[in-house]
Amino acid sequence: MSEPNDRLAALINEAHWSWAGLARRVNDLAAGEGKALRYDYTAVNRWVKKGERPRSPVPNFIARALSERLGRRVSPSDFGMLEEETLAARGLSYGGSPLDTAETIIDLGKADTNRRHIIKVPFVLAALGAPSRDWLLAALDEMSTERGPRQVGMRQVAGMRDMFALFQEMDVMRGGGHARTALLEYMSSYVVPLLKRDHQRAVELALFEASAELAYLIGWMAYDDGEHGLAQRYLIQALHLAQASGAVALGAHVLAGMSDQANLLGHPQEALMLARAGRRGLAEAESAACLADLHILEARALAALGEKTEASRAVSRAEKTLDQVVHADEPEWAKYIDAPYLFGEAAHCFRDLEQVDQLERFARESAQEASRRGRARRGALSHAALAVGDLMRDDVESAASKGIRVVDLAVSVNSTRCVAAVRDLQHRMGPHGTVPEVQRFNSRAQELLGLAA
Template identity: 80%
Template sequence: MNDPNDSLAALISEAGWSWAGLARRVNDLGANEGQSLRYDYTAVNRWVKKGERPRSPVPNFIAQALSERLGRRITPSDFRMPDEETLAERGLSYGGSAISTVETIIDLGRADVKRRQIIKAPFVLAALGAPSRDWLLATLDEMSTERGPRQVGMRQVAGIRDMFALFQEMDVMRGGGHARTALIEYMSSYVVPLLKRDHQPPVEKALYEAAAELAYLIGWMAYDDGEHGLAQRYLIQALHLAQASGSVPLGAHVLAGMSDQANLLGHPREALMLARAGRRGLAEPESPACTTDLYILEARALAALGERSNASKAISLAEKTFGQVRPEQEPEWAKFIDAPYVFGEAAHCFRDLGQVQPLEQFGRESAEGARKQGRARRGALSHAALAVGDLARNDIEAAAAKSIHVVELAASVNSTRCIATVRDLQRRMRPFSAIPEVQQFNTRANELLGLAA
């Protein structure tokens, strides 16, 4: 049974309405839209006392009725009834006010925590173009004006950034499925109330920036956990908050995440477009780490497209820019853009291009760096690339040994990407299933991850 809907009860009471009166007005609003509704006192009783949620579009009718009665805008999220069909569409929308973006993130979080249907919302390829275009146009327009010095040190913002650092560390070390719900709860209970207050412009921009960082991280965690439609919606909203904050590097960082997701899902042309949009909006001195990330993701997309020369050039530019990174001068969200990450992504580029020697060079450096840091997810991904290199050299036993290590690393984190990596290795090794070492790999994958060969 759901919890009682105290929020709805309070709004009905404030409106001075009886439950039967609300039901009648909902029926009338439905009739205006061609809906034949027959709600009565008992239906409202179930909504309030049992926390039941009527089907779409009834939550919108309830909100409209309450808005009329109270003389202010009420949304379904105000009484814990996000209209999930509308929410799935709103989550893909880039625009409107920053406050409307905050409300969309609130609704996404509530639906996410409750494991409602929104988590099954599809990834929509057509939704990628407009956000990157609008962000880039707004960013280039803002470059023509002087922005004053950024004020920092606000106590609330500093606290939010400390929490962001903590949750990002948990994602890096334990995987995206580990603490996403806790992060959503923190954002909903602490950050969102701050966003809804009036602030002086410098504080408001800083809060939007901190909220954009959190929304991005929630989206990234959902991406790593395989919830791609949900992740896409969080990332689009994070991009809009980044624009509202005036932080160009953060907006470019969100576009990098969107590019990474698009490439993983088999859309390299869109991934290339997103990475290049981020790079065009970002002046290199603003964040060499972010520029590095955009170059390496551009390389990933080019490699997936089979453009060997251009991919190699992008990798070289990523390496060159990475040499300019000064970690102490970079924002907290750029902390993960380090040698294990950059070299690991380069290894995957060369994997896709079928170039074994550079694959092994970059892959070994990435895997060793990840081992020293205790980063199992990054280690699993890099060892998997190395295993593919062994297969290309027809060293099946070495590939199987590395694959067993991938399984053991994947079992220590909550990451759907790692699971997909093991499945990919199983697929690649299927022609060699009679070899004892490959059988040991498949047995271990089944024991630790429940993955049958």
């Protein structure tokens, strides 16, 4: 037997409503949409006392009735009737008001935090086209990048940006699985209530932009934590908030994240489309770091497609663009787009292209700089690329030694990408299982994989 629904009972009491009154209003709302419902007070009794959940779309009618009565927005998640199948589809939808988008992010977050089945929703390849198309059309035809100085010095927005910087640093240093729940709580308890207030237009735009930054970071954390269907939905909603704010560079940055994810999941053609859409919508003067990122992600997709010449050219463009970056002038979300990151991604391009000299050049620079800055996740990924380079040269012992270094770095972060890199090395070293150094690597790897299970 289900537990009583105390949250629904509290909302009904707050509304000073009888169970029969709520049932009548639910029936009326349904009738307005051509649906014949015959609920009475006994149905509400079952919802409250027994915790029963009526089928969709009834929870939405209950939410609408309570919203009318209370004079504020109430969603099914507020009284424990979140329809996960509906939410999974809503998370892929690109549209509605910015507040609707923020509410979708919060509903995803509630299901995410409670470890409900939404965390197992699939990545949907077909959902990538419409958001990138609509964002690019808006970037080219509607968004003006010369609207004058944005008023971003207001206290609330400054606080949100401080929190973003804090959580991004935690993600970079400790991995996406480390602090996502805390960031979701901040988004739910502080950011969305702030969005619901009336603001001057300049403040409203700044709030949308700061919210988009936070939503992107939540999606990126979910991506790094291996929750790809969930991450995709967060990123789509972040893209819509970025569009609503008029922040073209931020929207391009979200598309970069979507491209990265698509390529990782084995969809390089879609990854290429997303990177190019972001690059086309982005004016170079807005963020050289973001442009460098889009170039390198274009290179990653081209390498996966086997386009050697075009991939090498894209890496060269990324490297040249990085030389133009002035990090002090870049937005906070672009601060991690630097040499350790970009050279690490370039190394993986040349890994896919089986060009070992270039792989080692970029991976070595990335690993050294990541070590200097204490960035274990990036260091693990770059050392993994170096290990693959050793295997290409048939230097198995050196590869295994670097693999042990990958494990040592991976245990200090909460990142499924690092775990995947260790598994990939295990697979590649499989034919050399009798080599003592490989055996030592496998022993250490099993310790990590046991912790990650």
